[in-house]
Amino acid sequence: MTVTAAAPAPDIEEDENSVSSAFRAYINRLRGGDVGSLPAVLGFVALVILFSVLRPDTFASSRNAANLLVQATPVIFIAMGLVFVLLLGEIDLGAGYTAGTSAAVMGVLMTNHGVGWPVAVAACIATGLVIGLTVGLLVARLNIPSFVVTLASFLGLQGVLLLIIGEGGTISITSPVIIGIMNNNLSPLMGWLLFAVVVLGYAANLLWTASARRRAGLPVASSAILVAKVLALAIPLGAATYLLNLERAVNPLIKSLRGIPIVVPFTLVFLLALTFLASRTAFGRHVYAVGGNTEAARRAGINVPSIKIMCFIIGSIMAAVAGILFASYNNSVSPTTGGSSTLLYAVGAAVIGGTSLFGGKGRVVDAILGGLVVAVIQNGLPLITQKAGIQLIVTGLVLLLAASVDAISRRRSAATGR
């Protein structure tokens, strides 16, 4: 076994690892229905080009780019948590109002009771935890379909939010720390530093994995593929960093406005932590197993109910964090925080990114890619038409398109046996 890489079948080894065969394998995967996040990436690029051509002054500006990123993050946070629930093949319709309710708890504690922000944030997270635990217990222990349980929590939490805030009222948020999350920027130097850390960290991770596999005598991807992967990350990130470091204040002399929004590294931390959880730990593996074949997971000795409960807790905690972001962005919490179509945008983000509604397939980063597509539509459409009706119809169609891509890719995978 130790000499596999060298001796027995060098032609096959080479064939599997060369760039052209890796590319062929990728094309085969696509044709087999395993499209991953490709539709999201293509959709994002196409929409950005479309809106930039139609509205070169308003859409294609660095100010709008920063706005778009910041607007996208609360939905992305809900979607990142939803990925875990969707991986099980379940749904959490109450995630939007979980965000609102948690944010309201935080706002009331800070504004009405003078509690410091660390305690208020902890209470906000705890609210999410309790909601997730309750929903999870009902779904996993009583076997009530998650659609029904979370439809109930969607309605119920809407009421809780109203009671906490009081009809028609809003709670203003004044804590500079909370407001800063969505409104402050990194200095340009820090931005490039962040860029370097992310790209080098990604490269180091790839190299480390490759060397561990080589030591174990397992097939390793060629270095050309590794370089291509690093470049595929570095080029768009570099461009985004450059764009965001441009001056974007209306009048720079009064107050300069430039740099990567602080919320970007904030999102990256959550992305890394959740990706680690999903792909590198036994827990994550078990989540995919439960979503793929619950019976097989049960027979393998996996505690299926506790996996489900944990996923709903993760989903609700991420929603609570999204609640903090909403509060920070709006400087307030109102009875509509996390309401209207927030949840649908979040589900749309996860599905557009490539997470399957049928369970077992998806990644945390999908939520970010899909969330950016949703944000581009939300941001770009109003610049083209003021008619809310058309905006809603287009958003609905895009969601439908994403769900169709999911369903068609599933049918194709079934047909090609993938």
Place this chain on the structure above:
Amino acid sequence: MTSRTTESGAGAPLLSLRGVNKSFGAVHVLKDAGIDAWAGKVTALVGDNGAGKSTLVKGIAGIYAFDNGDYRFDGRSVHVTNPKQSAALGIEVVYQDLALCDNLDVVQNMFLGREMRTGLTLDETTMERRAAETLAGLSVRTLKSVRQKVSSLSGGQRQTVAIAKSVLWNSKLVILDEPTAALGVAQTEQVLNLVRRLADNGLAVVLITHNMNDVMRVADSIAALYLGRTAAQVDARTVNTTQIVELITAGYSGDIGLPPSVAKEAVA
């Protein structure tokens, strides 16, 4: 037990069941049934629908406990009442519906529920190496990569993965429930070869099957159940297909099997 054992020179069996009974309410499913399985041998467990094959196997695996009877494993009398105990003894069951996750790859499936880890993280390289070694040890060459998703595998390849999964854990006895039931000719051949290699590698194999061809191809010993009783456990070289079919359908064949009076009484 009324069966006649014609095994010779096989040594002590790894698994030995004698006088095992199991009832579900008023239904007496197993009546003084018994079976032996030897390390290095394939023991076919045959019987018509409802003969009690599945009940016997589920009892061995500890899915439920036998009402009474002697259950000996590796020379010791054991009491197995749940699947964890049988797994601890080294007994693995490959069920007919396989229990694989389509969305996971071969390595992930083989280690599902028993992932190896270093600290908090999964030890992917060790798992992949051990999976590849196990498959190589079984001379499996039909898999292109152990990182293929199970959804991309054929029925025979899936069966191969499920069987390889069962031998990964230093198991001593592997029970296969109808492993060739849904397979084509070529894939049946692959799986039967694999079953043979399991035994050649020193494991005790119990093969549940309906297919006489499979039995004659790979079995060293044949245990026939007839309406909850062990009609006979015979050396595969000493019987022909007709005799086995008679054992399955009538409970006796010439002078082997249940005494005709017992066999007839069992029907009534």
